[in-house]
Amino acid sequence: MSTELALLAIFLLSIFVGFEVVSKVSTTLHTPLMSGANAIHGVILVGAIIVADHSKTTLELTLSTIAIVLATINMVGGFVVTDRMLQMFKGKPKAKKQSDEAGGKN
Amino acid sequence: MSRNVYDLIGLLAGICFILALKGLSSPKSARRGNLIGALGATIATVIVFLYANDGKGLNHQPLILGAIAFGVLVGVPAARKVQMTQMPQLVALFNGVGGGAAALVAIVEYLKLGDGATVAQVVATVFTVIVGCVSFSGSIVTFLKLQELMTTRPVILPFGRQLIALSSISVLATGGWVIASSGTSPLLINALLSLLFGILFVLPVGGADVPIVISLLNAFTGLTVAASGYVLENTMLIIAGTLVGASGTILTRLMAQAMGRSLFGTLFGAFTAKASASTGAAEVRPVKSGSPDDVAILLNYAQRVVIVPGFGLAVAQAQHTVRELADLLASKGIDVAYGIHPVAGRMPGHMNVLLAEANVPYEQLVEMEEINPTFPQTDVVLVVGANDVVNPAAKTTPGCPIYGMPILDVDKAGNVIFLKRSMRPGFAGIENELLYDAKTTLLFGDAKESLTKVVSALKAL
Numbered sequence: 001m002s003t004e005l006a007l008l009a010i011f012l013l014s015i016f017v018g019f020e021v022v023s024k025v026s027t028t029l030h031t032p033l034m035s036g037a038n039a040i041h042g043v044i045l046v047g048a049i050i051v052a053d054h055s056k057t058t059l060e061l062t063l064s065t066i067a068i069v070l071a072t073i074n075m076v077g078g079f080v081v082t083d084r085m086l087q088m089f090k091g092k093p094k095a096k097k098q099s100d101e102a103g104g105k106n
Numbered sequence: 107m108s109r110n111v112y113d114l115i116g117l118l119a120g121i122c123f124i125l126a127l128k129g130l131s132s133p134k135s136a137r138r139g140n141l142i143g144a145l146g147a148t149i150a151t152v153i154v155f156l157y158a159n160d161g162k163g164l165n166h167q168p169l170i171l172g173a174i175a176f177g178v179l180v181g182v183p184a185a186r187k188v189q190m191t192q193m194p195q196l197v198a199l200f201n202g203v204g205g206g207a208a209a210l211v212a213i214v215e216y217l218k219l220g221d222g223a224t225v226a227q228v229v230a231t232v233f234t235v236i237v238g239c240v241s242f243s244g245s246i247v248t249f250l251k252l253q254e255l256m257t258t259r260p261v262i263l264p265f266g267r268q269l270i271a272l273s274s275i276s277v278l279a280t281g282g283w284v285i286a287s288s289g290t291s292p293l294l295i296n297a298l299l300s301l302l303f304g305i306l307f308v309l310p311v312g313g314a315d316v317p318i319v320i321s322l323l324n325a326f327t328g329l330t331v332a333a334s335g336y337v338l339e340n341t342m343l344i345i346a347g348t349l350v351g352a353s354g355t356i357l358t359r360l361m362a363q364a365m366g367r368s369l370f371g372t373l374f375g376a377f378t379a380k381a382s383a384s385t386g387a388a389e390v391r392p393v394k395s396g397s398p399d400d401v402a403i404l405l406n407y408a409q410r411v412v413i414v415p416g417f418g419l420a421v422a423q424a425q426h427t428v429r430e431l432a433d434l435l436a437s438k439g440i441d442v443a444y445g446i447h448p449v450a451g452r453m454p455g456h457m458n459v460l461l462a463e464a465n466v467p468y469e470q471l472v473e474m475e476e477i478n479p480t481f482p483q484t485d486v487v488l489v490v491g492a493n494d495v496v497n498p499a500a501k502t503t504p505g506c507p508i509y510g511m512p513i514l515d516v517d518k519a520g521n522v523i524f525l526k527r528s529m530r531p532g533f534a535g536i537e538n539e540l541l542y543d544a545k546t547t548l549l550f551g552d553a554k555e556s557l558t559k560v561v562s563a564l565k566a567l
Contacts (some may be wrong), residue, residue: 004226007336007344014332014345017124018352020447021130025131025357027364027448027473030321031455034357035197036130036140039323040123042200043147044208044331045174047338049154051214052173053164060214061166065173067210072177074204079144080185081196082130086137088463103190 037080042075109453110156115149116342123144123346126354150342190460191420194453195252198320201327202245207236208330209297214339216293228288230333232281233295236300238330241323243304247314248323251308258316261309273303317453318361318369325354364448393529396547398556401488401523404547408485408521410441412477414514415457416450418491418527422553425464428490431561432470444470445477445487445514447495474514481518488564489516489524491553497538522546526554 025033048071052064123146149384157401165248181200188196212234219227250256252564263269280296282288311319328350335343362369362543396404405411413432419425432442444466451456458471473481481487489496514523524541526548540546 003339004282007339007341009347010341010344011332011348012337013538014120014348015352018127018349019125019356021124021349022131022356025360026133027360028455028458029131029133029136029491030357030361030364030448031194031197031453031459032136032140033127033130034321034324034453035193036126036143037328037350037354037357038197038201038204039140039206040126040143040346041208041324041328041331043119043123043150043343043346044204044211044334045147046150046154047211047331047334047340047343048207048302048340049151049164050158050340051169051211051218052166052170052529054218055166056218057213060217063210064214065169067207068170068173068213069177069180070203070210071207072174074200074207075147075181076194077181077185078200078204079140079147080182081188081193081200082140083137083144084185085193085459086140088459090314 033098045071119150120345204329205241239300240304399558416492423556427557484519
């Protein structure tokens, strides 16, 4: 398979996985899920680092440095804020949660 | 490290992201899911340093590390210190800067590739620049709206429809120009026009629909990350970006469904809506306002009370006080439940998060579909800082901005108590007829202070 085709295959399969994993989610989790997904696209940081590494001119380096800062804010801030949202859920029906989990495994 | 090892570890990061989204879809595993996502992102970032230039380190490494450190110093405190009420706009802002980063990455790679770029790469670059810029400027506008730094109402410019059409055509045309000419200036012009389009695109969206737009822009940013992954031939970026794009699209649809609107209606509703009829009736009309004692008496002799929380509860940070009140009522043998509208507050699930913080028992939080049939048997509904989600105009006034949105049928209950700061209409800016209803009592003031007074009045009875 050529590189192009392999990339296309990865793209298409990822679409289906993305559709599948979130198809059943309660409204309660819409916001944390959106925020978590938002943090995940912060890995554009990797892209920003790669282009900074390749940079030859000052313009390229300046733009890619800005990109690194923005992407880091997106990624790190995103995961921290999602965790804070989810923290609010914990400690709630703890006993119930565990029994649910045990029930699910049977 | 060989390219194969690098790609394999990248795949591992991709798997982490799938598990993260999977985990975030269920309350039991949500927190772990988020941490797995963070782990994946960390792995992906660290291996770039190890892989680059055969392990001799990146060019400009100190600068890169400094930029990352700076980003952490800005992002972490913002995420830590933000109040619950302001989380939606922070998510919007984070999403916007991510989109901006993707657009910049595409521009820099385009400058570097120069004439060596394939047509497919240029197309992917143009896509990333357009969508990344739209996501950036659009998210900034949603941030300003939610932070109330600008009006939360739909902004309808003169010739707005034509302006949007014109700007979208010019964005596409300059995009085509870039592909045809492979020039640098066309790309920059394209980027600027895309920024402008992003602003015009979000301005007419009404306040209550803003969360849907944030989710949509989030999905957009995911796709730009996938496209820049294609340009950089980085499979991890393609997986991560596509996952976010696909799941974000589904999530946007789910949110729109929860509000009972089509996605199309949300985005273009402002153009089709006529100047809403109901806002004109803002003259002074008699309302029945009560004292905390009146409210306490109403509650004390009820058999079933439903509390409907809204954004006002979040603003006043009254979640603990409302729980105290609910516990007090329950100790008097009164049946208490919370009626949770899916989009109460500024984000779907906002109220669940807030009440969970105050350790409100999960069983008391009842979703809209389940609580609605119980309102006719409910003696008192206590509406704490909510407005649009209980506004009967959503059923009775065709053409008003929230028409068609499912609401909590509190008008079916015996008595309705509104805790409100003022007579100001809600986020969507629509007058609420229920406030003038004979069975409605209003208690003006900050939600927390009002609730505290009601609690002490109730204790004194």
